[in-house]
Amino acid sequence: MVQPLEIQLERCKVKKIKPPQNQLGFGVYFTDHMFIMDYSLEKGWYQPRVVPYQPIVLDPSAKIFHYGQTVFEGLKAYRTEDGRTLLFRPQKNIQRMNRSNERLSIPQLNEKVVLEALELLISADQDWIPTEPGTSLYIRPFVFAVQPALGVSPSTHYQFVIIMSPVGAYYPEGVNPVKIFVESEFVRAVIGGVGEAKTAGNYAAGLNAQENAKKQGYSQVLWLDGIHKRYIEEVGSMNVFFKIKGTVYTPSLNGSILDGITRSSIIQLLTHWNIPVVEKVISIEEVYEAGKDGSLEEAFGTGTAAVISPIGELSWQDDKLVIQNGLIGELSQRLYDALTGIQKGVNSDPFGWMVELDLTP
Amino acid sequence: MVQPLEIQLERCKVKKIKPPQNQLGFGVYFTDHMFIMDYSLEKGWYQPRVVPYQPIVLDPSAKIFHYGQTVFEGLKAYRTEDGRTLLFRPQKNIQRMNRSNERLSIPQLNEKVVLEALELLISADQDWIPTEPGTSLYIRPFVFAVQPALGVSPSTHYQFVIIMSPVGAYYPEGVNPVKIFVESEFVRAVIGGVGEAKTAGNYAAGLNAQENAKKQGYSQVLWLDGIHKRYIEEVGSMNVFFKIKGTVYTPSLNGSILDGITRSSIIQLLTHWNIPVVEKVISIEEVYEAGKDGSLEEAFGTGTAAVISPIGELSWQDDKLVIQNGLIGELSQRLYDALTGIQKGVNSDPFGWMVELDLTP
Ligand SMILES: Cc1ncc(COP(=O)(O)O)c(C=O)c1O
Ligand SMILES: Cc1ncc(COP(=O)(O)O)c(C=O)c1O
Numbered sequence: 001m002v003q004p005l006e007i008q009l010e011r012c013k014v015k016k017i018k019p020p021q022n023q024l025g026f027g028v029y030f031t032d033h034m035f036i037m038d039y040s041l042e043k044g045w046y047q048p049r050v051v052p053y054q055p056i057v058l059d060p061s062a063k064i065f066h067y068g069q070t071v072f073e074g075l076k077a078y079r080t081e082d083g084r085t086l087l088f089r090p091q092k093n094i095q096r097m098n099r100s101n102e103r104l105s106i107p108q109l110n111e112k113v114v115l116e117a118l119e120l121l122i123s124a125d126q127d128w129i130p131t132e133p134g135t136s137l138y139i140r141p142f143v144f145a146v147q148p149a150l151g152v153s154p155s156t157h158y159q160f161v162i163i164m165s166p167v168g169a170y171y172p173e174g175v176n177p178v179k180i181f182v183e184s185e186f187v188r189a190v191i192g193g194v195g196e197a198k199t200a201g202n203y204a205a206g207l208n209a210q211e212n213a214k215k216q217g218y219s220q221v222l223w224l225d226g227i228h229k230r231y232i233e234e235v236g237s238m239n240v241f242f243k244i245k246g247t248v249y250t251p252s253l254n255g256s257i258l259d260g261i262t263r264s265s266i267i268q269l270l271t272h273w274n275i276p277v278v279e280k281v282i283s284i285e286e287v288y289e290a291g292k293d294g295s296l297e298e299a300f301g302t303g304t305a306a307v308i309s310p311i312g313e314l315s316w317q318d319d320k321l322v323i324q325n326g327l328i329g330e331l332s333q334r335l336y337d338a339l340t341g342i343q344k345g346v347n348s349d350p351f352g353w354m355v356e357l358d359l360t361p
Numbered sequence: 362m363v364q365p366l367e368i369q370l371e372r373c374k375v376k377k378i379k380p381p382q383n384q385l386g387f388g389v390y391f392t393d394h395m396f397i398m399d400y401s402l403e404k405g406w407y408q409p410r411v412v413p414y415q416p417i418v419l420d421p422s423a424k425i426f427h428y429g430q431t432v433f434e435g436l437k438a439y440r441t442e443d444g445r446t447l448l449f450r451p452q453k454n455i456q457r458m459n460r461s462n463e464r465l466s467i468p469q470l471n472e473k474v475v476l477e478a479l480e481l482l483i484s485a486d487q488d489w490i491p492t493e494p495g496t497s498l499y500i501r502p503f504v505f506a507v508q509p510a511l512g513v514s515p516s517t518h519y520q521f522v523i524i525m526s527p528v529g530a531y532y533p534e535g536v537n538p539v540k541i542f543v544e545s546e547f548v549r550a551v552i553g554g555v556g557e558a559k560t561a562g563n564y565a566a567g568l569n570a571q572e573n574a575k576k577q578g579y580s581q582v583l584w585l586d587g588i589h590k591r592y593i594e595e596v597g598s599m600n601v602f603f604k605i606k607g608t609v610y611t612p613s614l615n616g617s618i619l620d621g622i623t624r625s626s627i628i629q630l631l632t633h634w635n636i637p638v639v640e641k642v643i644s645i646e647e648v649y650e651a652g653k654d655g656s657l658e659e660a661f662g663t664g665t666a667a668v669i670s671p672i673g674e675l676s677w678q679d680d681k682l683v684i685q686n687g688l689i690g691e692l693s694q695r696l697y698d699a700l701t702g703i704q705k706g707v708n709s710d711p712f713g714w715m716v717e718l719d720l721t722p
Contacts, residue, residue, distance in 0.1 A: 027422065027511020034421060055418045056426070060395060060524045061388065065417070065503055068429050068561030069568060105568040140511060142426055150388020150501060150526060152598060154568050163421045165511060187553030190587040192546060194566045200429030201562015205555045207430060207466040207515050226551040227588045237513060 005048045005113050007120050012052035021132040024168035026305065031125035035117045035162040039107055045160070048113060050121050053163070059148035063155045068201045069145035071100040074304050077122055077137040077357070079129040080345030086354040088343050090118060092261045097141060100197035105154035106143055114141065121162055123359045134169025170306045175328050175336055177312030180235060181213035182222045182284060184317055188233065190226030195256035210236065218315060224284060225256065232282045238301030238309060239263035242282065243331055244290045245297070252279040262302040268351060269338055275331070284316055291321040298329030308336040366409050366474050368481050373413035382493040385529035387666065392486035396478045396523035400468055406521070409474060411482050414524070420509035424516045429562045430506035432461040435665050438483055438498040438718070440490040441706030447715040449704050451479060453622045458502060461558035466515035467504055475502065482523055484720045495530025531667045536689050536697055538673030541596060542574035543583045543645060545678055549594065551587030556617035571597065579676060585645060586617065593643045599662030599670060600624035603643065604692055605651045606658070613640040623663040629712055630699055636692070645677055652682040659690030669697040
């Protein structure tokens with residue numbers, strides 16, 4: 001970017017009524033403002049602006065509708081007890097977004113501009129950051145192709161948007177283990193595909209399996225690799241970890257799973273605590289064997305939404321595996337407490353993960 | 362659907378200026394009207410309407426932007442020399458759309474309503490159907506998730522839209538063979554994924570490889586299977602055929618390629634002509650061997666846009682294979698003439714493929 005972009009701010013005339021903090025849910029309510037920035041081949045990224053939350057208006061031939069050229073991110077802002085506002089590793093999200101953009105032939109974003117946009121947008125909507133335990137402000141940056149043309153080729157025009165939603169406690173009654181269905185028919189992604197990018201099509205591909213799992217009483221799907229249907233990939237919108245005989249294992253970044261920011265933070269935390277943690281190819285048989293011979297001590301998912309989600313049961317080809325008696329394990333709880341403590345500014349932040357925002361009134 | 366839906370018609374006030382027929386391109390200009398129909402869990406599909414071509418207005422949290430829950434189709438209307446308007450196998454497109462919808466957890470469309478919508482929309486825009494040789498009216502039905510919520514689950518609300526674009530001759534100077542790059546790194550789809558559905562994410566996944574191919578002078582990518590990177594799948598937006606020692610081969614419908622309507626028509630035509638045609642698993646090695654020993658006689662792609670696209674050269678792992686001296690083969694030409702002849706109403710239509718529209722003035 002040649003010259004720094006000046007972000008315009010247009011405040012809303014009327015503020016929305018805020019929902020009660022115990023009824024927020026996830027991604028249902030949106031704040032008063034949003035950020036928009038446009039891109040054209042000629043101008044690059046231009047006209048960054050914070051504006052009142054408003055509809056997106058697109059030609060029906062816009063490429064997003066037809067060829068899915070789009071990428072998104074998800075991160076959270078937290079309000080501390082002493083009134084500071086913290087973001088959890090936002091640079092990591094912007095860097096991942098740019099890796100996704102690269103894969104989807106979408107132009108790169110300037111990290112500094114996006115960080116400034118976050119700061120200005122959150123400033124404008126700071127009264128939307130919820131304060132109750134477990135709540136946070138979920139931030140959804142996304143970029144999409146808007147060129148009005150049906151040829152299958154990368155768009156010449158894009159829009160980058162950030163919207164924000166106050167979200168409720170993921171676990172209103174204490175961290176609760178989930179039941180996970182191991183999918184053996186449908187495939188989410190394969191090496192060489194777009195599995196490691198955070199792009200819409202990956203989620204569309206998983207809806208069917210997820211609905212099937214729900215009907216059978218499972219809350220999410222554990223994906224196996226697309227080639228052998230044997231090696232563990234990830235869970236819905238979480239990476240996954242298994243504690244076996246004191247060592248924690250997680251699938252290596254093989255190109256078809258998301259490089260989760262919670263995942264990498266958990267690996268750092270475990271290393272810091274001198275708990276052995278290994279990234280490797282893990283087969284579902286291995287996990288089942290460890291489950292049956294008693295050496296599988298804990299299993300949990302990691303992601304921005306739930307932070308840590310203990311797995312109480314797996315079901316793979318009609319074989320049910322109850323883990324840790326369906327209760328949360330000691331390490332899962334410790335990781336959850338440590339990470340949410342850092343995020344909420346209660347614990348110290350030895351890794352320098354939190355970015356404190358300088359909110360203008 | 363309980364009661365038949367009455368389609369409303371709101372005509373545009375001002376008609377657009379039409380572009381010259383020799384400058385149409387593909388999917389660049391759009392007609393004066395479009396069709397819209399809404400869906401909600403409570404009401405099902407409702408309020409079908411032909412309205413002036415207009416922007417789509419969506420909440421920024423609409424699921425299409427984030428999770429890619431969307432499906433599209435592509436078909437063409439032709440104007441015959443004696444002034445009739447013909448659609449090529451439109452029911453096949455609607456049926457395929459419903460199969461795609463099924464895979465993407467999108468509600469089924471009523472075939473009769475969609476056909477009526479096509480008829481009414483084309484009636485309203487009949488002066489947009491170009492008449493010059495090789496031109497046609499390209500029709501793009503698409504459906505997308507509009508629920509304003511960030512939870513990853515099938516949408517409760519959808520919009521189904523049809524837009525239309527007059528398109529130019531694909532081969533203004535006679536059918537021209539293309540050069541195709543055989544992709545060995547990136548993967549478009551895998552069995553168990555969404556490859557056989559016509560959904561946006563599949564096209565997004567292919568943009569990168571396509572751009573690489575273009576840079577090297579190839580017009581499209583030939584995809585290999587995602588598991589062995591060995592078996593031939595399809596080309597960009599075409600299915601693919603190889604004529605070896607008098608027999609025509611095409612990859613079988615394995616679940617990861619599109620069930621092309623041109624493909625199935627070509628198979629019917631060949632069978633009708635007593636030319637042996639075989640659907641089977643085909644490896645890229647086989648094709649190269651046949652190319653090197655002289656038994657590969659022709660290769661061509663099939664799809665709505667180009668109808669038949671002869672392949673003059675393949676490039677696989679730096680090994681270039683020139684086919685039929687880079688010229689169009691006899692059978693490719695015969696198939697092209699036969700199929701476009703039926704579509705344009707010049708040849709008789711032994712299979713009952715064409716649907717003549719009863720256009721109201
Ligand atoms: C497919 C997928 N895997 C893993 C994750 C976890 O990533 P993170 O920890 O960065 O939220 C997410 C959610 O963001 C996801 O969508
Ligand atoms: C991926 C893909 N394969 C094949 C085809 C050819 O299908 P059809 O002959 O129905 O146009 C298309 C285009 O529609 C396509 O997008």
